[in-house]
Amino acid sequence: MPTINKVRIESIDLLRGVVIVLMALDHVRDYFHADQYLFSPEDMTQTNPALFFTRWITHFCAPVFVFLAGTSSSLVGERKTKKELSAFLMKRGLWLIILELTVIGLAWGFNPAFPFFRLQVIWVLGICMVILGVMVYLPPKLILAMGLLILIGHNLLDNIHADGNTFRDFLWGVFHERKRFYFLGRKINTGYPILPWLGIMLLGYSLGQWYNKGIVAKVRREYLLMAGIGAIVLFLVLRGINRYGDMAPWSVQGSAVMTVCSFLNVTKYPPSLLYSLMTLGPALVFLALMEKPLNWLGKILVPFGRVPLFFYILHLYLIHGLAVIAVVLSGRPWTDMVLTGGMNGKDSPWLIGYGFPLAITYAIWILVVLLLYPLCKKYDRYKTNHKEKWWLSYL
Template structure:
């Protein structure tokens, strides 16, 4: 297998970089797919009733509606790491570290305010959720420190975090305690309640930091001086290797995931069981299953995208803008949709996030078929495109405005 060239010490400035269209294209696809999961949260009739990957209640179409969105969070983290490396081509190591630190803190602040309000539509809700934007922000904070190490050391640490963190699956810190909360931040998804206020640690950080750091290392093959054909071959080799590792390790069924697969009532559901890996925190097998195919996609898309690809890449160039905008649009549409299910629009003003299940009583009987859910998803993406295209063009023509790098 062709190896990644990792220098003994990272230079003060990396080689000059160019914008890689395949990265924007992949990020655009995952942003579109991500919206499907959130539309399902807000519109599907069974979203508040059961988990779509619960094999005792789901069907194949619903399962894959949820499963395909598993690619979103790890690839967004991974591509953010690549982007961090490429942005270092225009900065000193100190400047890049400071930028990552500030952007990471900014993202955490957004999670606790702007993103929180988008999910709740309630400034005085009874919950707070540390989810994907929090994980992205805290991973950048850690990456701000890691980039001062040699690239080989960053690679080694990130592989250890991704491949070895499942050794911690049996470690728990029970109770509604500070110790329990600290451990949850690191490795165990858990809710905590303080005087009726619910804090959900949705994205424990150890594996996510490792994923972003791996992306940072992968950024070294996207510098201007790295041969494109060599990069394509390396991506193909790594992609097929990770997919093969997923199949082999998953088949052994001993390590790498807290949810072992088992034979089911049909061959189809046995396959679903095989694919049903753990996301919170993302297991080794979950990450092999998602990052491997993504590397193959990047290898195959090493060319100028066609008409559709150019449209999709627009979303990939303005991901945070798209993310925030789509949450507010979805929640606003859901407020109107509640009326068609015999509810008041105010039932979508939430005290707790939808995924906690604590809002199910006020929304009992609400929801639509999976077909309607898909139609809403397509409509939302179409509605967002002109706004994202406008903002993309604005960013391109106003590169001198520093604040644009934070949205």
């Protein structure tokens, strides 16, 4: 039994490590790629395959984080009573929300005035954990049913919009629509609405039952494969029909590869049913195939997956710090990287004309990962050797 537990944890940490490294690529692109300030990589009228797939591969990051956060919560619950698990999730969730609005917000903007707040992935992880902290008392089958209902049905709400700037509109934005609001001189972007991400976390929590109920590894792999392949097939069918599950239908483009790009160009904000199927299906297959001893590459990636929040905070400050150096070397004032909005031409028009080709963006990404690897490995070792320190579970 201990052997199964070890393999299980390594496969989950490996998947988390892979996606967190890919996430760094997306954030390096935000701060360094020249086209970031001109157009979206998902704009079929201006993008190219290399840029589109650079963005597309990072779509796996957020849903896998949220899904595995649910799975990890289920595994933590094996060592705690329901009351203890509920308290842990609520405290950790509130901590993540505070981090998003302070430490992480500062990392994104380098602006101590905090002119804008981005309610992003750490925010939604936190608030979904708080909600899950209440829901852990429910029967497991009911949690699974609610997760499926949200995942499948939330796109029925797509035509409901918050058109104003009232508190009521803001609540709807927080619940289901990506919007920008203005309150007390501050911009607030509801980039990660709660409802669809909660569905993903509930499904991840339900998946934890396949690990913490003593299921034989072979049976678990079969379950993961069936669920993963089923999700992929359902994505292909629904996307092909082009009727339900995403606000952005695909269309034939000028070339076969761009048509494929259009087919894969599903909605992340908020995550549509098709977006979730497209990303979580392969993730489940990955978990099934990687439940085996790690190879050399896996051993390198696992430490990243064991300290994801530590990596997340450090990588934002490192990337933004390197961007300050890059903007100065480009002949611009360092204050160009003190932001009052997002990393795009609309929010930061003074950055139009700054940036580098995609190849250099990839090189900077590799540099960031290499610089952070020894720190993550050392911190992972410290956490492993000091399990008695309660605060380590919050970083």
